[in-house]
Amino acid sequence: MFVDSDDYWVEDCLLECMKVSDGVDVVWFDSQIIHNNNFIYEGYNGSDNATSMERYVQGGLPSDTIITAMQWIDVASTHKLTFAFAWQGMIDFAFLRHKELMFFDNVQWEDVFFGIMLFSQVSKVYVLSKKLYCYCINPQSTSRYNKDIQKSDLPLCMQSLCDVFSSAYEAKEYYKFQGIVRAALAFGAFLQTHKYEPVMKQVKAYYFVGIVGWALGLLPAKDPWRVCEQFGILAPYIVDVNLGKLSAFKKLCITYPVFLPLLRGIMRCYNWIKCTLAIKGVVS
Incomplete structure (x- = not known):
């Protein structure tokens, strides 16, 4: 326990x-x-x-x-x-x-x-x-969600990133991003070794796809640890799954990480338009 x-x-x-x-x-x-x-x-x-x-x-x-x-x-x-x-x-x-x-x-x-x-x-x-x-609930926890944090609020493993990013929050988000990518790689390899088990097929179709989408949603403007280059390793694990909207393009960008900045721009524009329309009452 x-x-x-x-x-x-x-x-x-x-x-x-x-x-x-x-x-x-x-x-x-x-x-x-x-x-x-x-x-x-x-x-x-x-x-x-x-x-x-x-x-x-x-x-x-x-x-x-x-x-x-x-x-x-x-x-x-x-x-x-x-x-x-x-x-x-x-x-x-x-x-x-x-x-x-x-x-x-x-x-x-x-x-x-x-x-x-x-x-x-x-x-x-x-x-x-x-x-x-x-x-x-602990306001000093690394899992807290608010954006009002300073460099001194971060654990030592994240503080060095503040020299690269403009805020402690962005540094924390990048650290989260690199961890999700690393875990997704290990998770994909794990699923590959159990690919013929019915439970694993559903886990891959739901949770693994969600984790990959999570990582893509956190694509950073700066990549000091060159994490994006590792996306190519995910390519064999996503061949048989649906990544949702722009699935084919997402798979292309994962296979060829050089296109990931383009995907990031498209996703940010899409989210901005969706948010703007929602505020105006055009979409729910």
């Missing part, structure tokens, strides 16, 4: 997990979010405050019972749900060692890649709907 240094488990967390851990690879439990010592997001109320597990259960995933990897990916892909897993449960250590799973180094959102690779290989997961983990 994992716990972040600024979070904590409820008192009976381990006991509750042990009650349902026999014969399963993972016990997946729910969480509650704490902000300024006050509990928020304690239950699903039809708003965006639902936890990840609550969204899955609302999508039809059974709770307080055992599920399979196929049930998980069916609900995820049908309802377009995101997924991450690190501190959200208990993992059979023998299973973890057998699969040789580990977190990627120097990558933000490492729980996304770890979680998807973990759940795509499980045989049995117990979905425990109890909120056993207390996630504390």
Whole structure:
């Protein structure tokens, strides 16, 4: 089990997990979010405050019972749900060692890649709907979303990028970008070794495509670490998938990264036009 240094488990967390851990690879439990010592997001109320597990259960995933990897990916892909897993449960250590799973180094959102690779290989997961983990919102966290940050707010691994970019936020976004590209390369290779498994086909069609799109959406104006050159390695992994709007052109740019700046310009123009029309009420 994992716990972040600024979070904590409820008192009976381990006991509750042990009650349902026999014969399963993972016990997946729910969480509650704490902000300024006050509990928020304690239950699903039809708003965006639902936890990840609550969204899955609302999508039809059974709770307080055992599920399979196929049930998980069916609900995820049908309802377009995101997924991450690190501190959200208990993992059979023998299973973890057998699969040789580990977190990627120097990558933000490492729980996304770890979680998807973990759940795509499980045989049995117990979905425990109890909120056993207390996630504390920390303004100093590297995963915070606001743009009002300074160089001193960044971890040392990101601070050197501030000399290249005009703001700490852009430096952080570039670090996020390079990590997603590196993880996508490893994830693509992982999927290639399991390409004949039905679960992996769905994982690739939904989550891998989403991760590639995520990376393309973060294409930077400056590339001091020459990360874009690595996109060509992704080319064999995307031949049989649909990358959404401009799919053929995106595949061309991934295969020949020299065209990526052009793709970045087109995507920025498209997003600007879409945002402008939405503000004027032309599109929803």
